[in-house]
Amino acid sequence: MRDTRESRLLLVLLIAIAFALITVDIRGGEDSPVDGARQAAAAVFGPIEDGVSSAVAPVGNAVSAVRDSDERHDRLALLEKENAALKAKLGSDDRNASRLKQLDKMLKIAGQGQYGIKGAQVIAIGAAQGFSWTVTIDVGANDGITRDMTVLNGDGLVGRVTTVGPNSATVLLANDPDFTVGTRMESTDELGFASGQGDRPLRVELLNGKAEVKKGDRLVTFGSEADKPFVPGVPVGVVSRVDPSGGNLTRTLYVTPYVSFTKLDIVGVVVQAPTKDPRDTVLPQKPKPTPTPTVTITITPSANAPLDDQNDQQ
Secondary structure, eight states, X not given: OOOOHHHHHHHHHHHHHHHHXXXXXXXXXXXXXXXXXXXXXXXXXXHHHHHHHHHHHHHHHHHHHHHHHHHHHHHHHXXXXXXXXXXXXXXXXXXXXXXXXXXXXXXXXXXXXXXXXXXXXXXXXXXXXXXXXXXXXXXXXXXXXXXXXXXXXXXXXXXXXXXXXXXXXXXXXXXXXXXXXXXEETTTXXXXXXXXXXXXXEEEEXXXXXXXXXXXXXXXXXXXXXXXXXXXXOEEEEEEEEOOOTTOSSEEEEEXXXXXXXXXXXXXXXXXXXXXXOTTTTSOOOOOOOOOXXXXXXXXXXXXXXXXXXXXXX
């Protein structure tokens, strides 16, 4: 079309008509007077559009795949480079190496017991309102943490969650005097309740006053109703002393906990209980007894024995 005055007027008229139709269509909504024309156009041009789209799509997908492949390759190379740098850094940092070891032990316990855990780091010790044995961890409600969840680490039972904030939580440690947990003896299944005694061994009251217990026996958590506050099977500790029964209804034990409560760093909050009681499977392997060496002394007569002794023998 030649650029004349008439062609410019026609272009302006067509644009004005288009805007008018758009306005009428918008105001009409579902009852738009141009809806029938739009549907008719869709019926005519729709198959053509689909055909063109189907023909062009493989080419577009191929181009996108090549582009995405390059991007994935670049991201993968960057991640591998970052991981290598991180491993080199962790390998040269004793503290980070220790944390990796703690994390590895904790994940092993979680796998053996089928516990779903949320990893956390201890960021503070003690509570502002008293002298209880507590720690603060760096996960909270925003991480799915709620009150009365079991807390463990790579060694065993750490405690239970008592208060929860948006991004942190307070954990009452198992050695606190206000802490009590149900326990079960390994092999014999004798039940009891363990209570904290600060920096002294846990005190355990067995329900059976005549239970056969000896030093070195081990205990795990018995578990609570609905698994709160305690899930079953978490290692608690080793019997260090047994009080005489004395005909009492219960029997008192003293248990050295597996966890060192003064050296806590990486812990895990159990956010999902196991589907079945792991029993004793989470307990560490018992140390093999060290064989006692035997010494045999053989006495042989000396060739340089005194002459008088030889005469006496004759």
